Amino acid sequence: xxxxxxxxxxxxxxxxxxxxxxxxxxxxxxxxxxxxxxxxxxxxxxxxxxxxxxxxxxxxxxxxxxxxxxxxxxxxxxxxxxxxxxxxxxxxxxxxxxxxxxxxxxxxxxxxxxxxxxxxxxxxxxxxxxxxxxxxxxxxxxxxxxxxxxxxxxxxxxxxxxxxxxxxxxxxxxxxxxxxxxxxxxxxxxxxxxxxxxxxxxxxxxxxxxxxxxxxxxxxxxxxxxxxxxxxxxxxxxxxxxxxxxxxxxxxxxxxxxxxxxxxxxxxxxxxxxxxxxxxxxxxxxxxxxxxxxxxxxxxxxxxxxxxxxxxxxxxxxxxxxxxxxxxxxxxxxxxxxxxxxxxxxxxxxxxxxxxxxxxxxxxxxxxxxxxxxxxxxxxxxxxxxxxxxxxxxxxxxxxxxxxxxxxxxxxxxxxxxxxxxxxxxxxxxxxxxxxxxxxxxxxxxxxxxxxxxxxxxxxxxxxxxxxxxxxxxxxxxxxxxxxxxxxxxxxxxxxxxxxxxxxxxxxxxxxxxxxxxxxxxxxxxxxxxxxxxxxxxxxxxxxxxxxxxxxxxxxxxxxxxxxxxxxxxxxxxxxxxxxxx
Numbered sequence: 001x002x003x004x005x006x007x008x009x010x011x012x013x014x015x016x017x018x019x020x021x022x023x024x025x026x027x028x029x030x031x032x033x034x035x036x037x038x039x040x041x042x043x044x045x046x047x048x049x050x051x052x053x054x055x056x057x058x059x060x061x062x063x064x065x066x067x068x069x070x071x072x073x074x075x076x077x078x079x080x081x082x083x084x085x086x087x088x089x090x091x092x093x094x095x096x097x098x099x100x101x102x103x104x105x106x107x108x109x110x111x112x113x114x115x116x117x118x119x120x121x122x123x124x125x126x127x128x129x130x131x132x133x134x135x136x137x138x139x140x141x142x143x144x145x146x147x148x149x150x151x152x153x154x155x156x157x158x159x160x161x162x163x164x165x166x167x168x169x170x171x172x173x174x175x176x177x178x179x180x181x182x183x184x185x186x187x188x189x190x191x192x193x194x195x196x197x198x199x200x201x202x203x204x205x206x207x208x209x210x211x212x213x214x215x216x217x218x219x220x221x222x223x224x225x226x227x228x229x230x231x232x233x234x235x236x237x238x239x240x241x242x243x244x245x246x247x248x249x250x251x252x253x254x255x256x257x258x259x260x261x262x263x264x265x266x267x268x269x270x271x272x273x274x275x276x277x278x279x280x281x282x283x284x285x286x287x288x289x290x291x292x293x294x295x296x297x298x299x300x301x302x303x304x305x306x307x308x309x310x311x312x313x314x315x316x317x318x319x320x321x322x323x324x325x326x327x328x329x330x331x332x333x334x335x336x337x338x339x340x341x342x343x344x345x346x347x348x349x350x351x352x353x354x355x356x357x358x359x360x361x362x363x364x365x366x367x368x369x370x371x372x373x374x375x376x377x378x379x380x381x382x383x384x385x386x387x388x389x390x391x392x393x394x395x396x397x398x399x400x401x402x403x404x405x406x407x408x409x410x411x412x413x414x415x416x417x418x419x420x421x422x423x424x425x426x427x428x429x430x431x432x433x434x435x436x437x438x439x440x441x442x443x444x445x446x447x448x449x450x451x452x453x454x455x456x457x458x459x460x461x462x463x464x465x466x467x468x469x470x471x472x473x474x475x476x477x478x479x480x481x482x483x484x485x486x487x488x489x490x491x492x493x494x495x496x497x498x499x500x501x502x503x504x505x506x507x508x509x510x511x512x513x514x515x516x517x518x519x520x521x522x523x524x525x526x527x528x529x530x531x532x533x534x535x536x537x538x539x540x541x542x543x544x545x546x547x548x549x550x551x552x553x554x555x556x557x558x559x560x561x562x563x564x565x566x567x568x569x570x571x572x573x574x575x576x577x578x579x580x581x582x
Contacts, residue, residue, distance in 0.1 A: 028044070049064060057092055059133040080113075083121055096298045133309070142171050170207060173211055181580045202253045206262065209273075254266055297412040311326035508576065522553065
């Protein structure tokens, strides 16, 4: 009863799958029928070809021939579509192991893409050509094309860059440079995750499982294999069971996507893993499936490898006649695959041999003629050689002498320039020091003058203050300012004026001292006069000094107040705000 139920479930699944496939195919044909112009129609035909490419290579190849004929009648530049057709033909020929035909198609596609300068397609075609050389075991030429695909991908096209890295990884694996293989494979996997390129990511899983198995076997002997042993590599720590799980997950993905090419590779991995794990019946089951699928899609290279694997499985389970039969099939398919390659190698050897014979014959004739000439001109040639040798020796000696002298001259020139720079810098520093000394001397002289004047007038000012306080002799603030304007100011009037200015500017002086606590009494007094609006001449009269001294004081004030050369001292002092009284 249970078997009957399972049978019906499988039948329903197959029917559902068939309906799904039919629906997809009908939609593709409908899109071709409803195409509004030639370009869209060709694009839809190419989509139909992509559908057949992973299901039936014969239909895919036949359809490409039809599309190529259609392109002869279209009214637009069809070189890009022609390139796509030749590229796909190249892939089909490569899958069928017809490498010379594949290369011819790739070269046609490459020529078209170069004409229209399609960098994207040129990247793809270089990857395909590299892959083709890899199948022919010419890993150096393959490496050249994979790296070219990477180098011209300057935009970059991220997904294609990942595919290039994946192919480079495969190339390094074939050359048994595993560090580089894992390095480029990991870079590819990161890009596929970023771009959500699931198909390419799971394709990279196939490579990862294979490389890891190789590393696993290089680390542990065959008799020590078990599911718990771990492998440390660039991607982390993996056990044998982890690799089996990854292979199964990859197989499920490609089965769901109905991608027979990668699915066939996945089944081969599962057969290989189970063979290594001594699960021979399960290994045989996967090997049978691999051979069946590989035959359907004409994947001869993988089909041949699987016959070899199944031969080993039969040997392990004691079916020696079947093992021998599979091994003979393996040898036959290998000979079929590489017949063109062997023929090409023989032709190359024959051509090389013919060329070598002709070269030898020509060289013998040349030697005989040369011997005759040598006998006739032996003496002259010997003399010429001697003279030439002397000339060469003389030139070499002259060259080295000139070189030494030139180096010495360059060195002395550099030292001279360095000395001139240092000398110039020293002159500038001396000039600055002299200027600073001069200013300092002027400031000291000014302070001395102010001190003497202050001592001389101290007693007189005291008397005048007494008079002013009782408004004796008609002394008033208004009169003092008038005398100041007339340049007839007496010491007593100066004191009255300063006292009144200090009272008037009390709030301003308070703000000034808070902002600049490093100002001297003289600085504060000059700032107070500037705030009132007195000119340089008037300030000089009040301070009993010269206008030049006031200029020097103002210059010194600007430095203390951190003002630039283009900033006005008067404007800054006027702008200082007075605190508001409550």
